[in-house]
Amino acid sequence: MITRKLASITALLLVGVCCALGETAIHQRDTFLKECAPADIKVATSMDDPGVDDTTRVVIFKKVAVDGLPAWLLRCPNIEMLRFLGGSTAFSQETAETISKLKRLRFLLFDSTVTETPKDWSGLAALENLQVLSLTNAGLSFVPDGIGEMKNVRSLYLNMNRLTGLPAGLAKLTGLRELSLSDNQITSLSGVMADLNVEDLDLSGNDLSAVSGKQLPRRLKTLSLSRNKMGQFLAGVDSMKFLEELFLNDNYFDEAPAELLQCQRLKRVHLSRYVRVPKFSGTSKQLEIVKLDP
Numbered sequence: 001m002i003t004r005k006l007a008s009i010t011a012l013l014l015v016g017v018c019c020a021l022g023e024t025a026i027h028q029r030d031t032f033l034k035e036c037a038p039a040d041i042k043v044a045t046s047m048d049d050p051g052v053d054d055t056t057r058v059v060i061f062k063k064v065a066v067d068g069l070p071a072w073l074l075r076c077p078n079i080e081m082l083r084f085l086g087g088s089t090a091f092s093q094e095t096a097e098t099i100s101k102l103k104r105l106r107f108l109l110f111d112s113t114v115t116e117t118p119k120d121w122s123g124l125a126a127l128e129n130l131q132v133l134s135l136t137n138a139g140l141s142f143v144p145d146g147i148g149e150m151k152n153v154r155s156l157y158l159n160m161n162r163l164t165g166l167p168a169g170l171a172k173l174t175g176l177r178e179l180s181l182s183d184n185q186i187t188s189l190s191g192v193m194a195d196l197n198v199e200d201l202d203l204s205g206n207d208l209s210a211v212s213g214k215q216l217p218r219r220l221k222t223l224s225l226s227r228n229k230m231g232q233f234l235a236g237v238d239s240m241k242f243l244e245e246l247f248l249n250d251n252y253f254d255e256a257p258a259e260l261l262q263c264q265r266l267k268r269v270h271l272s273r274y275v276r277v278p279k280f281s282g283t284s285k286q287l288e289i290v291k292l293d294p
Contacts, residue, residue, distance in 0.1 A: 025155035025157075028132060028154075032080065032107070036058060040055060040058060041057070041058040043059075044060065044064060049072040052072055054075070057078055057079060058082075058083075059073065059076065059081070060084075061084045061085065063085070063086040064087045065088050066084060066088070066095075066112075068090065068092065074101060077103070077104065079102050080105060080129075081109070082102065084110050084111060085112060086111070088114075088115050089112045090114075090115050090116040091114050091116055091118060096120075096124060097123055100127060101126075102127070104129055105129060106131050108132070108134070109134045110136065110138055111136060114137070117135075121147050121150070125149035125151070130152060131155065132153070133155070135158055136158075137160040137161070138161055140158060140161040140163060141161070141163065143158065143166060143167050144169075145169035146169070148170055148171070151172060151173060151175060152175050153173055153175065155178040156180070158180065158184070160183045160184075163184040164184070164185050165188075165190055166190055168190075168192050174197060177197065177199045177200065178199070179202070181203055182206070184205070186206040186207060188208070193215055193217065198217045199217075199219055199220060199221045199222070200220075201220055203223075203228070204224045204225065204226040205227040208228040208229060209228070209231060210235070211230065211234055212236045213234060213235065213237055214236055216240070218241075221243065221265075222243075222246075223243060225246075225248050225251070226248065227251075228250075230251040230252060233248070233253050233257050234248060245267060246266065248270065249270050250292075251272070253275065254276060255276045255277075256269070256275055256276065256277045267286070268290060269289055270292055271291060272293075273291045
């Protein structure tokens with residue numbers, strides 16, 4: 001009975017997250033959930049107390065219109081995951097201040113319609129254990145510089161917003177390894193991008209017409225530039241010494257350059273079916289080309 005209950009709770013936690021989170025965050029989340037007992041997880045279907053206490057490690061607001069967090073949340077000093085699933089959430093300045101008091105928080109996931117976001121995020125710097133922050137489909141048109149104070153965040157998801165660029169403060173996130181900016185309105189990359197220590201970067205579904213390897217984080221292992229407006233292949237790809245997997249399908253170019261073979265660690269490239277690729281004759285390069293329908 002306990003096993004079935006845990007399985008159903010775990011399934012609830014996974015709803016909508018698999019497509020939003022990357023491999024690093026999924027591994028962190030799954031490792032954490034294996035440590036949780038059913039009694040550690042509380043699901044709130046209203047603003048009423050679902051029976052939390054000081055042993056509660058996970059709180060999920062399921063299909064709740066959240067306009068200010070309830071006082072009972074602060075009776076959970078050991079919360080490590082806070083998730084808003086469905087419904088709507090006013091991520092107001094007051095809400096941010098309440099969340100900042102949850103000192104053990106490691107996962108903050110907004111999978112709901114976010115109706116408001118705070119102008120100042122610096123208070124969230126108090127969350128020294130926060131590793132994963134997801135603000136998917138939150139209606140963001142800018143990212144406050146205060147996000148740069150959240151120095152221990154390793155995975156940041158800002159996909160499906162209205163962002164056109166990034167704040168310089170993002171470079172302060174020295175521990176950041178995974179960044180998703182997919183499905184925004186980014187037309188060019190600022191200098192801050194090259195200063196990041198990110199290893200996994202998702203820029204798919206934006207309005208980029210040209211990208212150079214020099215504009216990107218130096219230690220990138222996985223890069224997605226699918227569904228952009230690139231008229232030519234990623235320039236300077238041979239300078240990306242750590243790149244292992246590259247997604248470039250659904251763009252406007254029709255040919256991949258020979259420099260592709262110079263990427264020492266590149267194992268897999270995803271391209272639209274019509275793109276011509278260089279021949280591999282005379283080279284020992286083991287590179288898998290995945291052709292996808294446009």
